[in-house]
Structure formats: structure tokens, C-alpha cells
Amino acid sequence: MAAEERGVAAADLLEGKPKQQKVLAQQQRMVHRQGDRHRMQVGTLHKLARAADLDLADVYGEQELADAREHTDARVDDRVRGWDLMLDMPKSDSVLAGLLPDAHSQEYRDLVHRAKVETLREVERWVGYAVGSEDGRPVRLSTGGLLAWSVEHQSARPMGDGQPGDPHLHLHVTIANMALCEDGEWRSIGNSGQDLHRHAAAADAHFKARVRALAFERFGVRREQAERTGAWEVSGVPEQVRDLYSRRHGRIVEMAGDESGRQERDRAAAESQARGRRRRDAGELAAARRGGRCRRRRHGRGRRTWTARPRGRPRARQTRRAADSPAVRRGHSHLRPDERAHREPEDVLARAAARRGRQRAAVRAGRRRNPPPGPARR
Structure with a gap:
């Protein structure tokens, strides 16, 4: 605004001050890129204003300046x-790995990890360096290599319909942004990761090529290029089967449209993921409530007596006869494996079994309460 009033460019206000002109040009680029979301440090603004013979109070309000100066030393760590780095394969590879017998399926996944190791060695050769400074100039430094680890996923995210996700064999490789340099210092890698982004497509292509070669070498897997996607799919896995196990991709295309581009489909994928997370959280909460009610009914206890035993009630003594009774064994056998690990103590099961036996005996005896042999009470 001051430059417009004087009829000159903003950089001309800092004529003869190249350092301030460089800072101004950098901030102008950030404003052009981020718009109103861009924030500047009040100290930097003060230096630019002083160099241009301006007063910040004439540009910003007093309260806004006071708030900014109060947080002068506050910093946000954005390192x-x-x-x-995700390494995935065509859908037919996931289908093949899922249909193979267990031993061969494990061997197929092992060769996938072998291709991953070979790919990471290439990535390490491409981006496993750091950048230092010598006499004010950037220099390339050798490092001891990359620090990375991987996680294997065999399926895609669930669709929220209670069914597991579609087969989708892929690997997530986490690469730490740090490497030990030859001078003993730890620095970021690959020019702060810029080279890693440049080589991501090359890493993906190298990984897929090694999987194809190793799969053909071990299993004789032949491939053909899909006309629609251009991917090298396994011969013998038709497109109908691949589409059958690509429900998530079909939903994303349905949400974004057949003519949608990469950005539209990415937004649709993020929206679908958020919806699935909300449905999953709601479903898990409802399932937990249903499970709690079922366990209370199974053990014969009401809502009020589930969390604490009433005062004054004698505690049942566990005996071998009650613990080995058919009722207790039946009550345990119909539990699912995950519930057996969280069943209530044996004295609770014994009381539930004894109560069930007394009820059955009362029905057989014409509602006469003839309690069966059970745990003796103190």
C-alpha cells in the first residue's frame, strides 16, 4: 500500500538493501502460494518495516500487534x-496370493519382501545422501545409509458393511528423515526429501518389475497388460474377478464420476475413508454394548449387580464338583475364543450354573424349589 502511494514497486522501497529485498521476495512468494493462510514472524515484519521507513502500527492494529509481540518467542516445529513410501501391486497379485495354499502364499509374500529390499537398496543409492555447507555453499555428504522399516498389509480398508476389506497386498515403508553423515553429524536426507519425492515413481516401477521377475522365476507366473489401466496383470485372473475384489475403487469412481481426475478421486477416497471411520466407531460402540448385555444375561446377573456384589451376600465357595459340572462346561463352550479370555471368575460361573440347575429342577418338580448339589455356602 505504501508502494502504491509512492508509485513505485514494493522492492524499490528497499533499494540498496539486498538482504531485505530477498526476504521480501520470499514472503511475497509464500503469500502468493498460501494466500491469507500465510503468517509472518512479527520480528521479520518489524525489520522490513524499519528498512522501508514504515511503522507497523500504520499497517496493523495495536491489539493485533500486541498479541503478535506477546507470542514472539513461540515456535511451531514443522520439521x-x-x-x-507405499509399494503396491496390481489387483491380480493380491488375488493370487489369497488363493494360493498357505505354504505357497507365504512364499509368494516372501518374494514380495525380497523385491522390497532390492528396491530400498536402489532408493538408498538415489537419495541416501545429505547436504552440508562449506564456505557458505551447499555440498553433498555421504551417509551411512537410510533408516527404514516396513509393515505388510494384506487387505484394503473395510467398507463399513461388516465384511473384511478386499484382498490388497501392499507394503508401507517408513523412511526416517535422518542419516549419519561422514562427519559424525545427523542430517536430513535427499535434500530434505525432495529427491525422495522425485524418485517415488521410479521406486514403484522398480518394485513392480522385481515382483514380476521373481514371481515368474519361482512360480512361472505370466502376465498381460490390461487395456484399461495399463497394469501388468496375472494371466488367468480375468477382469471380472479383479473388479469383484475392488469394491473400494468402484465406490470411489462412483462418488467422483467416471470422467474424474486424480484429484477428484483422491478427495472422494478421503471422504469415503472418513465415512467408514465414523460408521466403524459407531458400530464398535453398539457391538460393545450388545456384548455387555449378552454377557450379563449369560452369567445370570442384572445391570445393577454386574459391577459390584451386593453387601451382605455370602460369597459362594468354589468346589471341584461345581467347577466340573456339565452346566459350567456348557456355559464355557459356547463362548467365542475372544470372550473366553475375558470370562468372569469361576465363582461367578459356578453361581450361574447352580442357579440354572435350580431353575430346571423347579420346573421338573412342578415349581418346587429343590436345589441341586452345588457349592456349599459359608
């Missing part, structure tokens, strides 16, 4: 800790 990048690492990156997630």
Missing part, C-alpha cells in the same frame, strides 16, 4: 520426521 518432517519421515515419509511413508
Whole structure:
């Protein structure tokens, strides 16, 4: 605004001050890129205003300046800790790995990890360096290599319909943004990760090529290029089967449209993921409530007596006869494996079994209460 009033460019206000002109040009680029979301440190603004013979109070309000100066020393750590490099394969590879017998399926996944190791060695050769400074100039430094680890996923995210996700064999490789340099210092890798982003497509192509070669070498897997996607799919896995196990992709295309581009489909995928997370959270909460009610009914206890035993009630003494009774064994056998690990103590099961036996005996005896032999009470 001051430059417009004087009829000159903004950089001309800092004529003869190249350092301030460089800072101004950098901030102008950030404003052009981020718009109103861009924030500047009040100290930097003060230096630029002083160099241009301006007063910040004439540009910003007093309260806004006071708030900014109050948080002068506050900093937001926006350094990048690492990156997630995903290595995936065509859908037919996931279908093949899922249909193979267990031993061959494990061997197929092992060769996938072998291709991953070979790919990471290439990535390490491409981006496993750091950048230092010598006489004010950037220099390339050798490092001891990359620090990375991987996680294998065999399925895609669930669709929220209670069914597991579609087969989708892929790997997530976490690469730490740190490497030990030859001078003993730890620095970021690959020019702060810029080279890693440049080589991501090359890493993906190398990984897929190694999987194809290893699968043909071990299993004789032949491939043909899909006309619609261009991917090298396994011969013998038709497109109908691949589409059958690509429900999530079909939903994303349905949400974004057949003519949608990459950005529209990415937004649709994020929206679908958020919806699935909300449905999953709601479903897990409802399932937990249903499970709690079922366990209370199974053990014969009401809502009020589930969390605490009433005062004054004698505690049942567990005996071998009650613990080995058919009722207790039946009550345990119909539990699912995950519930057996969380069943209530044996004295609760014994009381429930004794109560069930007394009820059955009363029905057989014409509602006469003839309690069966059970745990003796103190």
C-alpha cells in the first residue's frame, strides 16, 4: 500500500538493501502460494518495516500487534520426521496370493519382501545422501545409509458393511528423515526429501518389475497388460474377478464420476475413508454394548449387580464338583475364543450354573424349589 502511494514497486522501497529485498521476495512468494493462510514472524515484519521507513502500527492494529509481540518467542516445529513410501501391486497379485495354499502364499509374500529390499537398496543409492555447507555453499555428504522399516498389509480398508476389506497386498515403508553423515553429524536426507519425492515413481516401477521377475522365476507366473489401466496383470485372473475384489475403487469412481481426475478421486477416497471411520466407531460402540448385555444375561446377573456384589451376600465357595459340572462346561463352550479370555471368575460361573440347575429342577418338580448339589455356602 505504501508502494502504491509512492508509485513505485514494493522492492524499490528497499533499494540498496539486498538482504531485505530477498526476504521480501520470499514472503511475497509464500503469500502468493498460501494466500491469507500465510503468517509472518512479527520480528521479520518489524525489520522490513524499519528498512522501508514504515511503522507497523500504520499497517496493523495495536491489539493485533500486541498479541503478535506477546507470542514472539513461540515456535511451531514443522520439521518432517519421515515419509511413508507405499509399494503396491496390481489387483491380480493380491488375488493370487489369497488363493494360493498357505505354504505357497507365504512364499509368494516372501518374494514380495525380497523385491522390497532390492528396491530400498536402489532408493538408498538415489537419495541416501545429505547436504552440508562449506564456505557458505551447499555440498553433498555421504551417509551411512537410510533408516527404514516396513509393515505388510494384506487387505484394503473395510467398507463399513461388516465384511473384511478386499484382498490388497501392499507394503508401507517408513523412511526416517535422518542419516549419519561422514562427519559424525545427523542430517536430513535427499535434500530434505525432495529427491525422495522425485524418485517415488521410479521406486514403484522398480518394485513392480522385481515382483514380476521373481514371481515368474519361482512360480512361472505370466502376465498381460490390461487395456484399461495399463497394469501388468496375472494371466488367468480375468477382469471380472479383479473388479469383484475392488469394491473400494468402484465406490470411489462412483462418488467422483467416471470422467474424474486424480484429484477428484483422491478427495472422494478421503471422504469415503472418513465415512467408514465414523460408521466403524459407531458400530464398535453398539457391538460393545450388545456384548455387555449378552454377557450379563449369560452369567445370570442384572445391570445393577454386574459391577459390584451386593453387601451382605455370602460369597459362594468354589468346589471341584461345581467347577466340573456339565452346566459350567456348557456355559464355557459356547463362548467365542475372544470372550473366553475375558470370562468372569469361576465363582461367578459356578453361581450361574447352580442357579440354572435350580431353575430346571423347579420346573421338573412342578415349581418346587429343590436345589441341586452345588457349592456349599459359608
